Amino acid sequence: MTETLLSFDDALAAYDPALGLEVHVELNTASKMFCGCATEFGAEPNTQTCPTCLGLPGAMPVVNATAVESAIRIGLALNCEIAEWCRFARKNYFYPDMPKNFQTSQYDEPIAFDGWTEVEVDGETYRIEIERAHMEEDTGKSTHVGSTGRIHGADYSLVDYNRAGIPLIEIVTKPILGTGEKAPLVARAYVAHLRELLLGLGVSDVRMEQGSLRCDVNLSLAPAGSGTLGTRTETKNVNSLRSVERAVRFEVQRHAAVLSGGGSVLQETRHWHEDTGITTSGREKSDAEDYRYFPEPDLVPVAPSREWVESLRASLPEPPRERRARLQAAWGFSDLEMRDTVGAGALSLVEETIAAGAAPQAARKWWLADLARRANDTGVELSALGVTPAQVAEVQALVDAGSLNDKLARQVFDGLLAGEGTPAEIVAARGLAIVSDEGALGAAVDNAIAANPDVADKIRDGKVAAAGALIGAVMKEMRGQADANRVRELILEKLS
Amino acid sequence: MAAALDAGETTSVALTQAHLDRISAVDGAVHAFLHVDAEGALAQAAASDARRSAGQVASPLDGVPIAVKDVLATDGLPTTCGSKILEGWVPPYDATVVRRLRAAGLPILGKTNMDEFAMGSSTEHSAYGPTHNPWDLGRIPGGSGGGSAAAVSAYEAPLALGTDTGGSIRQPAAVTGSVGVKPTYGGVSRYGLVALANSLDQVGPVTRTVLDSAILHELIGGHDPLDSTSIDAPVGGLVAAARQGAQGDLSGVRIGVITELSGDGWQDGVMARFTEAVDALVGAGAEVVEVSCPHFVHALATYYLILPAEASSNLAKFDAMRYGLRVWPEGDAPSAEEVMKATREAGFGDEVKRRIILGTYALSSGYYDAYYGTAQKVRTLISRDFEAAFEQADVLLSPTAPTTAFPLGAKLDDPLAMYLNDLATIPANLAGVPGISVPSGLADEDGLPAGLQILAPALADDRCYRVGAAAEALLAEQWGGLLLDRAPSLDGGADGEAVSA
């Protein structure tokens, strides 16, 4: 099924988009939301379970105090009010990966509400109003074996309940208006900003590829200038920054095509397809969907004392914007350099690399030019690439000392990614160090001159630019392990 | 029994075997048990005897066997809640109260019958057939915990655990001549109790004497970190209160008789025994006042909104996906949803389905405020009635149930008539206050037991024990023994003698 799309520019000429983002964050607490089970990612299926998170008859939940603390810190970092008293509620619906057939969540009494935060896109600041941040438990994870999704016969489903009961915080924005053609970028910037903020709080691993940060994108269009809100769709599980941007773009174009064709947008859930970059219709989200929320009678209300909330507020880390401004000034980065650094998710990595001794520009160069490309190629987050800031600083120190040039340094990174040891070990094992033996270098220069008499003559005639060809020949003979500047000096000395 | 064990007159193995024999002899007729664990109970009894000879008795009830209502999870023992949907399910864990029983050394005889998921007042809604009242096998033993009460009154078990959501301990106790206690909400852990209505349920003792209940209550009660609603305060003073009450002196105690719990629909013989019991207490020095609790008339309606709402959500987990019954519907490749539907259709009885539908409706959007929301408000008003009443009286009294045991089948087709059985017991659950039922005598019309209910403020369970033990002692003096002494022996073979745990 192919959707008709309007061009993005035409869409924006005729309609104003309204965005809404729902972000689910898995907290990195050691134990689950309502039981003592471990939360480690990637464990053998159903090994991190107990009567409570399996929903066995008779088992009861107990609230994880650390999760409540994390929720409050997230709320405070998003300038939210923190509830003086709030309850959990049961969200009732049947699904095989939900052990109790209700999810313990919060309904009309979220722990945090009425907040705001700001993101920057192309030098412009957008204020995002936060409706609420509430606590809930994750569901299990179904794997459907076979193509039909039926559970009988040759096809079957497997459910892993390790994830069931992992603490989640759901952060919901109010409708984000007035972003115009920047809507896709604002959506992306907001999610990137949340990631940075959550990372700074230390409350989540925020690994989008592992599902510890999941994003649902709500979008509606209204006729330009009408000031109304159109019918929205909710695109589920948009799980990378790039996809957030693309999904918004796609839905803007799709809605615009429906509306401009005289049709009306169906209020529904849509599925995001990472590979093709499109959304497809999911279940219709009608008013008939009734979760029959009511307060969870097995849990007592959460009533964080004001003293506790204030002590948590006092211990919050520096907010991302202030931090970025401070670091940019200290490092002397241009706005563009800073934006790229943040956009690549490299801010903390660069900061740590500089702290380990590298110069700011060098640190930026390695992470953004070289390592970011590698991360992109292998489809992992930069922080999960497997190279540490300390290692980058060590490589740069070797460059600064003249033992490596940039090309050799890249080979050291190859070695690091292949797990060949420390940078020094890799340099030794791979024989990468620059040859500073003047005798060997001199001999190579002599060979190059002898092999290229025409070039040598040009240089003797004062055409110094021709030296490049000889430098190349020398570097080739030295297999790159020479300092190019020193080679140039030697050539010019010999031919002057 | 504990005294006999202490004195070396008997052993836990002998006691346990005697009860297993009694079960073999009479349970075919009574059907108090869904599952008897003879082997396990005897092994626990042997371990108890070994402890005793080593001088390491674990508790005052070490070695005294007990029966457990089938709604409490027992590691390694089937737990069905009287439902087909859990047939054959063996929990991999113990309820906290069961863990405490094991730690205290009580051999577990087996699991007792109950209305399916504790929904009922007669035990006729058990998917495994009804339990019969030992006083008259043609009559109901009360419910939902009819199995526990019948086991105790038929001398199949000296002690039992029940659960009380709207009277499921107290009403069966009343109609079988035994003692039953619903503790303060949060006083006993609910961890491992398969919830009917989480905000109403409590685990409590079913015994032959008030003192036995007090001892058992102290063993199972107290804070449990696995139950967030459990109160973080030590349970104690109950045994002392029962002993004090048994002295028969109630000077300075104010007893309040609840006006609203009498009148039309209350059986004459039940009311007559109630009045005599109150007179006996007054004779022991208590001061009597009449108190009004005007909102109690709404208790039943409130209860039948809150309970089904919570139950409908609790019972959603029985979906054939992880444990219990699984029914494959017709056709080649049923979806998960179709399997869930077929299983729930086949696995739940009519009363359970009725309440799931009621609860689902009461929680639906658009109806929530009118039903569940209003019910919660009325619940608050009922709590306020209690607060006001407890300013005038230390304890509140009523008959436990409006009638004595009715014949099996008499109300099975009339749910509303069935629900009326719990009129007097429900307010305590809605307000979270403790209550005890002690035998008040036999009704003149039918010669069947009636109960006296004593309610106290939250956390003042000791008052129930003090006044309950006083009533028990004063009435036993009139009768020349416990009411249960007069129960039919059933097989004529086993001892019909009252034996205290």
Ligand SMILES: [Zn+2]
């Ligand atoms: Zn668990």
